[in-house]
Amino acid sequence: MTAWGRLCACILALFIPELAGAEELPLRLSVAGVVEFQYDAQTGTDAIDTLSNTSELALGLRLDNGFSLESTLVYEPVRGPSDSQYLSAQGLYAETLMVQYTRDHFTLFAGKIDPVFGLAWDMAPGLYGTEFAEEYQLTERVGFGADVNLGGVLGAGHYGEHILSASLYRSDTSFLSDSLFTRRGHVHHDDGGVANTQGLSSFAIALDGMDMPGLSGFAYHFALRSQGADVGNARREKGMVGGMTYDHELGDGYEMALIAEASHLWHADGQLHHEVTISTLGASLSRNDWSVSADYSSRTVNNKTALPSSPDIYQVQFSIGHNLPHNLAFEAGWKRTSQSGINTNMFGLLVSFAFG
Numbered sequence: 001m002t003a004w005g006r007l008c009a010c011i012l013a014l015f016i017p018e019l020a021g022a023e024e025l026p027l028r029l030s031v032a033g034v035v036e037f038q039y040d041a042q043t044g045t046d047a048i049d050t051l052s053n054t055s056e057l058a059l060g061l062r063l064d065n066g067f068s069l070e071s072t073l074v075y076e077p078v079r080g081p082s083d084s085q086y087l088s089a090q091g092l093y094a095e096t097l098m099v100q101y102t103r104d105h106f107t108l109f110a111g112k113i114d115p116v117f118g119l120a121w122d123m124a125p126g127l128y129g130t131e132f133a134e135e136y137q138l139t140e141r142v143g144f145g146a147d148v149n150l151g152g153v154l155g156a157g158h159y160g161e162h163i164l165s166a167s168l169y170r171s172d173t174s175f176l177s178d179s180l181f182t183r184r185g186h187v188h189h190d191d192g193g194v195a196n197t198q199g200l201s202s203f204a205i206a207l208d209g210m211d212m213p214g215l216s217g218f219a220y221h222f223a224l225r226s227q228g229a230d231v232g233n234a235r236r237e238k239g240m241v242g243g244m245t246y247d248h249e250l251g252d253g254y255e256m257a258l259i260a261e262a263s264h265l266w267h268a269d270g271q272l273h274h275e276v277t278i279s280t281l282g283a284s285l286s287r288n289d290w291s292v293s294a295d296y297s298s299r300t301v302n303n304k305t306a307l308p309s310s311p312d313i314y315q316v317q318f319s320i321g322h323n324l325p326h327n328l329a330f331e332a333g334w335k336r337t338s339q340s341g342i343n344t345n346m347f348g349l350l351v352s353f354a355f356g
Contacts, residue, residue: 332348
């Protein structure tokens, strides 16, 4: 039996008592989402202005005995701008589409999934705080996995919540890899790229902790991944990421949130000796319906087959946001990106509506 086979067998052994006690739940449909319009204005020569719409719709259909169907639909620009563009190159695609089984202390899922790897791509504050971290986010993979609350399964809940996530996957090469309205192209195995393998040879393992005694507001995240090599790849890509978040009430209605995360990829994108390190530091301060935030992000690329290494890229951003009635919100931000002594400034405005 392979190492993955032994891991799955251990997980199933933990689940058997829970499966036996499953209770029937009524059929229920859940719908939630967000609609965002963002305008970005770049400064300097060859400046590009863009107006884009990013909308996400999460659908859930709960069936009997803990089973459900889950999907996330995304409508966004599917091609990067080469010139100023306004609500163009927008495409609709399914980011996730899976069958899920949920009990008190664990979840099993299979289908088109987003393996767990990193937090900053979702949780870094501000209009531009997530940009660098999004480069190592794992999305649109086909496979299966599980989330297990170790505190609940092992009876150690008084030490806090500790969630172990594991998934086995490959790239999506089905018709769902394309998009409607603006075609982004159907992914094929011959296109290459890490995780674009014939079988499920890539995996990610993550551990998240929160609600720990004596560490109020503190949470941690640690994850490993290994993505298979096939057509056009010299090596398997291997990566690790670690980070923490801290939320604290300062009094008089003020709340503070901090995040720090760093990731490192070996043989990034399947390239031999190609290493990429990305770090994110972010902080936000909010009171009532107003918030301000700041982030610092960096990317270091080291290609050991050539000297010198690719230049480092740094980015700072500041944003101010305001929540309005009826689930409306706006956020204005500024970022400066520096590479090889060249600075690029961008100003942006985001208007969003959340529902569900």
